[in-house]
Amino acid sequence: MGNYILSHDLGTTGNKSTIYDREGNLIASSFYPYSTYYPYPNWVEQNPLDYWEAVKISTRELLARSKVEAGDIAVISFSGQMMGCLPVDREGIPLRNIIIWADQRGTEEAEFIREKLGEEKVYRVTGHRISPTYSASKILWIKRNEPEIFLKTHKFLLAKDFIIYKLTGKWVTDYSDASGTNLFDLEDEKWSEEIISSLGIPGEKLPEPYSSLEIVGGLVKSSAEELDLPPGIPVVTGGGDGACAACGAGVVREGDAYNYLGASSWIAIASSKPVYDPELRTFTFHHLAPKLFMPTGTMQSAGLSYQWARDNLAIKEKEIASIFNLSPYEIMDLEVDKIPPGSENLIFLPYLLGERSPHWNPNARGVFIGLTPRHTRVHLMRAVLEGVAFNLKIILDTFLEQGIQIGDMRLIGGGAKSRLWASILADIFEKEILRMEVLEEATSLGSAIAGGVGVGIFPNLDVVNDIVKVKEKILPKDNPVYRKLYKIFIDAYEGLLPVFEKLGGQE
Numbered sequence: 001m002g003n004y005i006l007s008h009d010l011g012t013t014g015n016k017s018t019i020y021d022r023e024g025n026l027i028a029s030s031f032y033p034y035s036t037y038y039p040y041p042n043w044v045e046q047n048p049l050d051y052w053e054a055v056k057i058s059t060r061e062l063l064a065r066s067k068v069e070a071g072d073i074a075v076i077s078f079s080g081q082m083m084g085c086l087p088v089d090r091e092g093i094p095l096r097n098i099i100i101w102a103d104q105r106g107t108e109e110a111e112f113i114r115e116k117l118g119e120e121k122v123y124r125v126t127g128h129r130i131s132p133t134y135s136a137s138k139i140l141w142i143k144r145n146e147p148e149i150f151l152k153t154h155k156f157l158l159a160k161d162f163i164i165y166k167l168t169g170k171w172v173t174d175y176s177d178a179s180g181t182n183l184f185d186l187e188d189e190k191w192s193e194e195i196i197s198s199l200g201i202p203g204e205k206l207p208e209p210y211s212s213l214e215i216v217g218g219l220v221k222s223s224a225e226e227l228d229l230p231p232g233i234p235v236v237t238g239g240g241d242g243a244c245a246a247c248g249a250g251v252v253r254e255g256d257a258y259n260y261l262g263a264s265s266w267i268a269i270a271s272s273k274p275v276y277d278p279e280l281r282t283f284t285f286h287h288l289a290p291k292l293f294m295p296t297g298t299m300q301s302a303g304l305s306y307q308w309a310r311d312n313l314a315i316k317e318k319e320i321a322s323i324f325n326l327s328p329y330e331i332m333d334l335e336v337d338k339i340p341p342g343s344e345n346l347i348f349l350p351y352l353l354g355e356r357s358p359h360w361n362p363n364a365r366g367v368f369i370g371l372t373p374r375h376t377r378v379h380l381m382r383a384v385l386e387g388v389a390f391n392l393k394i395i396l397d398t399f400l401e402q403g404i405q406i407g408d409m410r411l412i413g414g415g416a417k418s419r420l421w422a423s424i425l426a427d428i429f430e431k432e433i434l435r436m437e438v439l440e441e442a443t444s445l446g447s448a449i450a451g452g453v454g455v456g457i458f459p460n461l462d463v464v465n466d467i468v469k470v471k472e473k474i475l476p477k478d479n480p481v482y483r484k485l486y487k488i489f490i491d492a493y494e495g496l497l498p499v500f501e502k503l504g505g506q507e
Contacts, residue, residue: 002071003074005021008078008163011080013034014031016030024468029062047098051162075233077454078237080239089153096149106138123283134181136201158240161177187273211289212237237450239446242285245443246287247287250410250465257410263303265303273293275399281398288450297357299388300353336385338378386428389429393428408432419474436471
């Protein structure tokens with residue numbers, strides 16, 4: 001067996017390929033971008049052949065850069081963007097572009113599912129609310145609007161599953177990716193016969209679900225030649241990006257929790273059972289491990305809100321950063337740190353793209369509340385960081401209301417580079433924040449660990465206790481200002497609901 005793990009993370013903007021050694025050390029990484037298409041409002045698509053091109057080019061580039069011998073690759077594993085819909089024929093040839101997670105065209109189909117099965121039923125079986133973002137609505141949209149493609153479809157695949165087919169010739173997915181389709185029985189770990197039969201989706205058109213830790217085949221000769229790899233290398237399914245990120249953050253034991261802070265943000269925990277919130281505010285994915293689950297709450301505009309602040313409020317900071325070859329966010333944080341906690345009673349509602357958890361309101365909008373003449377643009381920037389943290393606090397409290405015990409909170413993602421933001425989260429969550437050593441590579445690390453477990457390099461997922469390192473522990477400071485503003489933050493959203501409804505109707 002070889003000594004290295006090749007991991008591919010098929011994200012929204014491109015494929016990140018990485019090589020790790022037997023100790024879980026990152027040896028090299030390579031990124032190859034691909035395009036996203038928006039042909040009509042609410043339509044978001046990609047060309048799946050771009051995925052294959054990205055995997056081929058990034059693999060060859062990675063081998064050249066790392067100096068790792070192709071024959072020393074022990075396993076190939078995957079992470080991938082979730083909730084997509086790619087119809088392919090019997091030869092694995094795509095019949096159209098893949099409809100990706102961000103696509104919202106299937107609103108009528110989501111309503112059809114709701115009428116046919118009921119929100120509560122689908123939530124209890126799949127762990128998720130009914131939504132056009134999930135694969136079920138997208139499959140039904142194809143059935144209704146592109147019936148000739150639906151009839152020709154041999155399998156509906158998710159992003160990483162298409163590449164696994166290219167490598168192995170096998171029609172497979174994994175439990176974690178399948179759990180983001182609105183079609184998967186979360187606890188029984190199989191496609192829900194009741195749901196797929198009620199919706200008229202033939203079961204044979206869906207790939208076979210496996211554990212994320214299983215070898216599903218070996219690298220076939222034709223693809224091996226295109227990748228400059230020897231045939232026969234074991235391929236492990238890996239998982240959806242959220243589940244892989246959990247593993248890469250070291251969250252594999254009951255009650256462990258992490259906060260991913262990127263363009264969007266989510267809080268997820270490891271749990272031996274799904275969490276069914278009576279108000280349907282949160283949802284549950286399958287974890288990488290069999291019979292382990294990942295209750296989650298996701299907000300839409302976290303880092304995106306701070307990016308908005310960078311582009312519209314921090315013109316001076318961007319200029320300074322350019323001169324000194326720094327990130328604008330570093331300069332912004334230095335300025336923001338001069339503003340007292342609470343931004344002198346200025347609140348920001350971070351709903352630039354509507355909201356998922358906890359409100360599930362597409363009409364919600366971003367709002368500054370409490371502006372006075374003494375407030376400056378830097379106050380606004382701090383309020384943005386605090387507003388994101390307040391919204392994440394609601395998600396955290398939702399889990400605590402269910403009786404879930406959460407100790408410290410692991411922090412990953414690009415936003416975790418900001419120590420200031422991490423300290424704000426600690427104070428508002430009233431929990432210790434662990435800034436992890438691996439922040440943006442956590443997803444590919446989780447995929448690599450799954451691959452290593454699959455071929456026996458690692459004994460089980462508990463190896464994360466040795467591989468995943470904490471860079472810094474940030475203790476919360478007692479802050480009554482934040483406790484006061486948190487309640488006002490919740491009241492502000494509730495009070496603006498009629499306004500959001502009227503504004504949403506104008507678009």
